[in-house]
Structures are given as C-alpha cells and as structure tokens.
Amino acid sequence: MNRPIWTLPLSENTIVKLKKQGFKCCEDLIDLPDGTSHLKGFVETENEIREMLKCPQSKTASELDTNRDCIATFSKGIDDLLNGGVQLGQLTELTGAPGSGKSQICMQLCVAVQIPSCFEGLEAEAIYVDTNSNFSRHRLTEMMDAFLGHVSKVLSKPNEFKGANINLLKSLTTASMLDKIHRIKMNDLNHLYALYDVIEQHPKVKLIVVDSFVMPLYTVENSLKKNALVHNALDLLLGIAHKHGIAVVLTNDLTTVVNEKEAEVFPALGETFAHRVHYRLLLSKIPNIPNGYTALLKKSMEHERSAARFLISTEGVRDLQRIE
Template structure:
C-alpha cells in the first residue's frame, strides 16, 4: 500500500534518513517524484534510482494470494484470530470474538454503552494470551473526550479481581493503553497515518476509534453542495488505512458510530435528490415516516466487516445485535452495564433471550420490541426495531 513507510520496504537506514530530510517518508512520497528528482535527493545514479523504484513499487503493490495461502498464513500466526469479548454467547456467535485483521463497528444511540465496550476491550487486549487477551498495547483514538482512566481501572479490577490483585498489574495494564485525543478530521487522519510506526514500536495489538462519526458529522454538512463528495472521499481514505493496518499486522480494529434518522420508502425518492444513500435529519412533524439507522451512509457501511448494534429496550434492558458479519447470522442478546463492564442477561421473555437466523424482523415480535418502541427515548429514537433491515442493507 502507498502509505507504507519506506523503512519497511528494505531500504538502508542511511538512505531513509536522507529521504526523510526531504519529507519523503512513505512509498507514496517516493513514487510521486520523477527519476531525476530522486537522483538529486538520494544522491544516486540513474540505474540505482531505477532499481529503487522497482523495489518500492513491488513493496506497495497489491499481491496475488491464494485461499490456501491465506489459510496457511493464518494457521501459522502466533496470535489468536479473535479477541474474546468474554461475553460467552456473543463470542460463540462470532466464532471467537472480535476478529483480527478486520474492522468491527459498534453503533447505537448515546448512552447505550459503546464507550464502555471500547474500554472493556482495551483491558482485554492487554491480558495474557492464556486469559484470552492479545498481550499487547492499545492505540485508543478518542474524538469525544469520553475515555475515563478511572473506569478502565474499575473494569479491570471488577472483571478480573484475581489477576489484578496488585497495584503493579493495574499500572502495567493502564500504561499499555495509549490515548490520543484528536478532535478534527485532519488530526484523526494524521494519527491513523502514523499508527504503523506506533504498532511496531509499542507492540499495539488493538486499535480503537471512539467515534468515527463525531468529527465527520461536525465538519461535513451534507446539505451543502460538494460536502457529501468530500466526506465520502475522507471516509474511504480512513477506511482504506484502517483495513491496511488490520490486515498487515493481523490486529482487530474497533470503531464506534452514531445513529441518524432514515427516511421511509415513501420519501426515498425525495431524499435522493438531496443526499442519495446517506444519513439525513428529518424536520419536525415527519417522525411517522422515519426510523433510525447507522450514520455515515453506504460508503462507510460497506467498509466495515462486522457491525454490532447496541440499543435500548427500556430503562433497564438493552440489546446487542449482530447486524452484519461474514461469520455469524443475525443474532440478538440482552445485556446490562455493571462495574465490570458489559454483562449478558438471561431474562424471562417468551421466545428466548436470543435469536439466531436470517430473519432480521423476527426479534421485533419475539422480544416484544414493537410494544416498547414508544418508550425508548421518544425525543431521539424512533422505532429502532422497525428499521433493522436498513441497518444491514
């Protein structure tokens, strides 16, 4: 990939330092220059520059790989293919937990536990492999200033009291979580571009961005001409970088997203004139013709590999849905949030506490969701269950 650092393509340290003084750091920077320009900055002959161009081009160009080769490579990896969530039923449905080498999105309304989930996964990633962890560091990009170090320690102590029984272990875990507060799109993108070196130097085994939508929706008003195109371009760039990091280093990437209002079919043609296949906000009085869906539109929706939806059922009950996954069917569970983070619940509800299968509308009646819809944050959320298909289309 063009964003790969020149230090990782086999060039000598002296040459990398010389190129770095001219702000030539990545393969993209190198390949944008002409042979004559490279001869000048590198101090090499034309044949030498020609050979360097060949090496750098081959290093960043996509390579063919067979399915057997991929299977063999994954089998030989020392790290586990999944990061366990320690929620046994969810892990079982996902075939092990949050998949390494892919993007997992956590979406839902405010206050449903997205940041709690991210903090909990930060603790789990630092655990030894024999406890289901990755025994590595965490790169946590916080765009909403929602991260709490106190909450991280509380989850660690409450979820694993026997392991975190000393101050030293708590200090070690908290020192492995590297927090970056980035409040603009440019800052987030620059941080993602620098993560490759962070992953290598700090032994990062999990990347978290909480949240992707926060900065994007602040800076790009899709009602203004040209903004939708620029926003989709930014999201495509961000997703490509994150997928590269996930696949190159075989690590999980967890992202949080927000919700937005989604128009009904009756208004779809009208909406497409303004912002096709994207998130829109309805004016007052149109609530009967809408439901809510994950923000950022189709461009982003197709970029993530797995989508988990956290949502309210009532003041005490919440539900986690596997809405998109290459491994798991549509599945729903009940959960609550305690001192130790997210905890799955077993509730006396007709039809069972979870549903496995392809029918995304089933959980509405099996769980009595249609009866609860009017009680779920009526000022913000409109019948979450009624648009479950929109969430995964």
C-alpha cells in the same frame, strides 16, 4: 493433481538438485520404494521426510476463518455473535444511540486484549483514538480492578499455574495495564496516519479503537470531501489491520432518514460504509431492565442476523443472564 516438488519446505538449492535427479512432483518420490532416501542429507530424520510428503489436510475458508485470534468482550453472548470475539485483522463496527454501550465495550476490549497468554489471552496493548472525549481512566480502572480481582481468585486455587505464570500475573497492576493503552486525542480523520508511528513505537498493539469514527465528520459540510475522508480512513485502517494482524473497532452513531411514508433510523455514513466493515453490531438499551442492553448482529461473515443480551455493571461488560 500432482503436487510440484517446489512446494516442499526445502531450500531452493535442494529443490534444484532434486529436479536434476529427475524428480518434478512429490508423487515421484512417494511412488518409489526408496523414494525418501533421495532426500536424505537435506533433512534430519526419516519421519520429517514422510511428514513433508503427506498431503495437506484440506480446509474451507470458513474453517480457516475460525482459527483467527480474537479478543473477548467478557460477554459470551456477544463473543458468540462475533465468532469468538472481536477478530484480529478485521474491522468491527459498533453502532447505536448515545448511551447504548459502545464506549463501554471499547474500554472493556482494552482490558481484554491484555489478558496474559497463560490465560489464553493475547498479552498485548491497545490504541484508543478518542474523538468525542468518551475515554475514561476512571472507568477503565473499575474494569481492571474487577479483572485483577478475578485473577486473584484463580491464583488462590492450588496447583493452578506454574510459578513463572504466577509471577507474571502478580506483576499485573492497574497502573501497568493503563500504561498499555495508548490514547490519541483526535478531531480529524486525516490525523489517523499518526497510528503508524504509535504502532512502530509499540509493536505489541493488537487493538485499535476509533471512538467515534463519525464525530470528526460532523464539521465537514462538503459531501464529496466527507466521502473521501471516510474511504481514505477506512483504506488506512484496513491496511493496518491486515498487515499487522490488529483488530480495529469503530463506533458509529445513528441517523434518521425520512422517506415518503415514515422516518427510519439507520447507522450513519450509509450502506457504502457498511460494505467496508466485516462485522456490525447494533447496540440498544433494554426497556425496564436496569443496565440491560441488546447487541443485534447486522453483518457477519459467519452468522445470520441474531442478538444477545448483555449487562454493563461497575465491573464492566458481562452476560445479562449470569448476573440476574
């Protein structure tokens, strides 16, 4: 199939002039011995012309997906489950029983999203929607102190960074990092529209945490109203994620469903909710291993169901095997 001339990165006026000269496809120019000469005066160099006329390299949807920016969890095992980390522009659900590490991972992500670009980080900010009072400045401070301690060790090595990057990293403090996490206390999902104002005031936001998504729904008795709240909130969050390239992380509880044979435990809000998120991790405590946890991948666009072990220490979320 021939490539239309209008697909070249040229102005509309230039495209019109080329069409008037009889060129409708890129191949018309390539096939002529002096074809590129017809573009001179519209671009700067011969090499630039030839680069434009090259056929674009094909990529699969999966390959394009892997090029998305992401936020590290500080556990390589969990990052591998999520195709490199929590993905920007996507919804990730963390579900599990109380004490399974959901809020800990959320707070760790609020630290990780601020990693400077010279460390291949996003150097961004976070919004923490707190519906159940799990947000803890003290816990965040512990995680930040651990991160800054690691940065200090890296900076102590000679010739590791240029002076500008050293000055940037030295300006990082626990106080400055806390200022880049914008907490919103909320008990009604209808109030999520406030996110628009916060994003407008803080355009560097690349992470939104809703911890927990299900908590405000416990007081809603009407099932139709509850379903409407859930889907309206998800529509809003998906729209923000896609438009602004923001990673959205939701925490969800477990609920017990009793059937004729036995009682089974499932994430709350049912399968309809699961279809709206891109990734789902089921978190649980590992018996007989202090501070040891498991993350089970229940839904992913890239990987089959698999699991990773992680540890929650004073420093934050880490790989279990690296600490043992």
